[in-house]
Amino acid sequence: MTGLLVLVGTLVLAVPLGFALRARDGRISRRAESDLPAEVLRVVDPANPITLVQLTTTFCAQCPQARTLLRDVAAHTDGVTHAEFDLTDHPGIATRLGVLRTPTTLVVNSSGTELLRVGGVPKRASMLAALEPHLPA
Amino acid sequence: MSLNAPVDPRGPRFSAWMTTVILAVVLLTGWWRLLAAQTVLFAMCAFISLKLNPWGHVYRAVLQPRLKPSSEREEAAPLRFAQGVGFVFTLVGVIGYATGLTTLGVVATAGALVAAFLNAAFGLCLGCEMYLLLRRHTPVFAHDRPQ
Numbered sequence: 001m002t003g004l005l006v007l008v009g010t011l012v013l014a015v016p017l018g019f020a021l022r023a024r025d026g027r028i029s030r031r032a033e034s035d036l037p038a039e040v041l042r043v044v045d046p047a048n049p050i051t052l053v054q055l056t057t058t059f060c061a062q063c064p065q066a067r068t069l070l071r072d073v074a075a076h077t078d079g080v081t082h083a084e085f086d087l088t089d090h091p092g093i094a095t096r097l098g099v100l101r102t103p104t105t106l107v108v109n110s111s112g113t114e115l116l117r118v119g120g121v122p123k124r125a126s127m128l129a130a131l132e133p134h135l136p137a
Numbered sequence: 138m139s140l141n142a143p144v145d146p147r148g149p150r151f152s153a154w155m156t157t158v159i160l161a162v163v164l165l166t167g168w169w170r171l172l173a174a175q176t177v178l179f180a181m182c183a184f185i186s187l188k189l190n191p192w193g194h195v196y197r198a199v200l201q202p203r204l205k206p207s208s209e210r211e212e213a214a215p216l217r218f219a220q221g222v223g224f225v226f227t228l229v230g231v232i233g234y235a236t237g238l239t240t241l242g243v244v245a246t247a248g249a250l251v252a253a254f255l256n257a258a259f260g261l262c263l264g265c266e267m268y269l270l271l272r273r274h275t276p277v278f279a280h281d282r283p284q
């Protein structure tokens with residue numbers, strides 16, 4: 001009987017948890033302008049107004065999906081380029097960035113300042129809308 | 138084919154549903170020997186090869202030929218990592234049930250069930266996403282990367 005209650009309780013909690021975690025995907029947050037660690041700055045392209053720095057790990061199941069989308073956004077948007085930084089062997093950098101999950105994408109300008117941060121697999125439409133004010137007209 | 142070759146992502150989803158059913162049966166019956174078998178299965182997949190997963194063979198033999206071919210492939214490393222997370226939960230569960238700490242057994246099994254269910258129903262792999270968080274609190278991962 002206890003087992004049945006635990007089973008039902010677990011599933012009743014897991015369903016909204018799943019929807020909540022799904023809804024969090026692609027959420028964009030604005031950053032207080034802060035300097036990035038030098039290792040991350042190395043992948044930023046100063047020739048482009050915006051670099052989308054995708055943070056990954058070896059064990060990240062959704063990162064290939066995020067990579068496909070970001071590459072496509074970069075290919076179809078003037079002034080935007082895509083880069084990756086693997087945090088698997090750099091837990092110190094992950095801590096400094098305050099990143100706990102991957103994929104996380106940093107939207108960085110040409111002078112290396114982080115403007116926006118996108119958690120999870122980005123959503124194309126909201127991402128393009130958020131990038132627009134930072135791109136040349 | 139290498140041991141870590143990318144796989145058709147629908148295979149692991151099917152496997153996660155089977156794991157969900159097994160863990161649900163364990164919760165209903167308290168049959169800890171079944172949980173022990175699941176623990177061994179997780180360990181084999183995580184530490185040896187995903188090819189040892191019998192559900193993968195069932196998927197390829199029975200389901201895959203009936204489905205549309207898919208060019209989508211998923212990397213093996215996150216999948217093996219997820220099996221390792223499952224292993225830790227079910228191992229604690231077995232220890233709990235087998236030593237009479239039934240509450241510990243039930244809680245750990247419920248934890249494993251949440252992870253397996255989220256994977257099966259939503260395609261979410263919490264352990265994979267939270268690798269950085271897990272690593273921060275468990276230094277063992279620094280030395281325990283499947284190559």
